[in-house]
Amino acid sequence: MYKYILKRIGLMIPVLIGISIIIFTIISLTPGNPARLILGERATQEAINQLNDELGYNDPLPVKYVNYMIDLFQGDMGTSYRTGGSVISEIGERFPVTLLLAVLDIFLTAVISIPLGVYIAIKKNSIADNVLTIVALIFTAMPSFWLGMLLMLVFAVGLNILPATGSDSFACFILPAFTVALLSVAQIMRMTRSSMLETLRSDYMRTARAKGVKENKIIWKHAIRNALLPVVTTMGVNFGWALGGSVITETVFGMSGVGTLTLLSVRSKDVPLVMGCVLFMSLLFSLITLVVDISYAYIDPRIKAQYGFKSKSRRSKRKEIRHVQSQS
Structure with missing residues (x-):
C-alpha cells in the first residue's frame, strides 16, 4: 500500500508540470501587458518597456517558463502584478x-x-x-x-x-x-x-x-x-x-x-x-x-x-x- 501511495505522489509531479505548461502558455498568449497594469494607463511607453524588461516579459516563452519553474522549485511563487503582494500570502488569505x-x-x-x-x-x-x-x-x-x-x-x-x-x-x-x-x-x-x-x-x-x-x-x-x-x-x-x-x-x-x-x-x-x-x-x-x-x-x-x-x-x-x- 505504501508503495502505491508513493507511486501516486510521484505521478502528481508530471501532472502538475503538464498543467503548468498549458496554463502558462495560454495566459502568456492572451492579449494584455502586465507592466501597463502595474504602472497604470498614464505610464509612459519608456517606463512600460523598462518594467517589461525587469519582469522578463519580453523574453521568449520557453525562457519565461523555465525561469518561473526555477523560482517555483525554490519555494518562490512570485509576486502579484495586481496587488504587489506575495502569491502565497494572497492565496493563504x-x-x-x-x-x-x-x-x-x-x-x-x-x-x-x-x-x-x-x-x-x-x-x-x-x-x-x-x-x-x-x-x-x-x-x-x-x-x-x-x-x-x-x-x-x-x-x-x-x-x-x-x-x-x-x-x-x-x-x-x-x-x-x-x-x-x-x-x-x-x-x-x-x-x-x-x-x-x-x-x-x-x-x-x-x-x-x-x-x-x-x-x-x-x-x-x-x-x-x-x-x-x-x-x-x-x-x-x-x-x-x-x-x-x-x-x-x-x-x-x-x-x-x-x-x-x-x-x-x-x-x-x-x-x-x-x-x-x-x-x-x-x-x-x-x-x-x-x-x-x-x-x-x-x-x-x-x-x-x-x-x-x-x-x-x-x-x-x-x-x-x-x-x-x-x-x-
Whole structure:
C-alpha cells in the first residue's frame, strides 16, 4: 500500500508540470501587458518597456517558463502584478473562506443525500421515490447562479434572516453552502439510489436473506458499504472542485475566496497569481483523489486485501501460531 501511495505522489509531479505548461502558455498568449497594469494607463511607453524588461516579459516563452519553474522549485511563487503582494500570502488569505465553504458543502451533501438515497432505494417505485427523483432532476437542471440568486431573493431580501453577500461571519456561508450542496445532493442521492438497488439485487444479498439475516442488518451492515464506493468517488471529486474554489457561487455571493481570486487574476493577466491559483487547485485535487483511493481500502475489504493491508489481529494470530510451532 505504501508503495502505491508513493507511486501516486510521484505521478502528481508530471501532472502538475503538464498543467503548468498549458496554463502558462495560454495566459502568456492572451492579449494584455502586465507592466501597463502595474504602472497604470498614464505610464509612459519608456517606463512600460523598462518594467517589461525587469519582469522578463519580453523574453521568449520557453525562457519565461523555465525561469518561473526555477523560482517555483525554490519555494518562490512570485509576486502579484495586481496587488504587489506575495502569491502565497494572497492565496493563504483567501483559502480559509473556500475551505469552510467546501467543508459545509460536503457535510450537507453527505447528511442529506446518502440517507435519502438509501431510503428511496428501499422504497423503490413508491410515492416518495417518484417525488424525490423528480425533485432531484429539477435541482440537477438548475444553474448554480440562478439557484443562488433565488435563495438570496427569498432568505436575504424577502425574509431578511440571512446576509446576502460577504464572508465576515458564519451566517454568510449558509446560503452559498446550500446553493452548492443542493446541486450536489441531487446528483449523490440518485447515485446512492442506483448503487443501492444494484447491490440489493446481487447474489450475496439474496444468500443473506435466505440464511435469515434481518433486512436492517443486510442494508446497514452489508449493502451500504458496497454501495458507497461510487458515491465516495463522486463526493471526493466534488470536494476537490469545491476546494479549488466555486467561482460562480463565490462571485454571486460576493465572497473573497480562491475562486474569485482566480477570476480577478485572469481578468488582469496577473500571470504569477493565475499560475499560483491553478497549481494550488491542481495539487489539492490530486491529494483529494489520492485520499479517496486510499479510503476504498477501508470501505471494501476486497480492495483492502488487494492493496496488501492486513489487520493487526491476523498478523498477531500468525505470530502466535509460529511461536507455538517453534516451541513445539
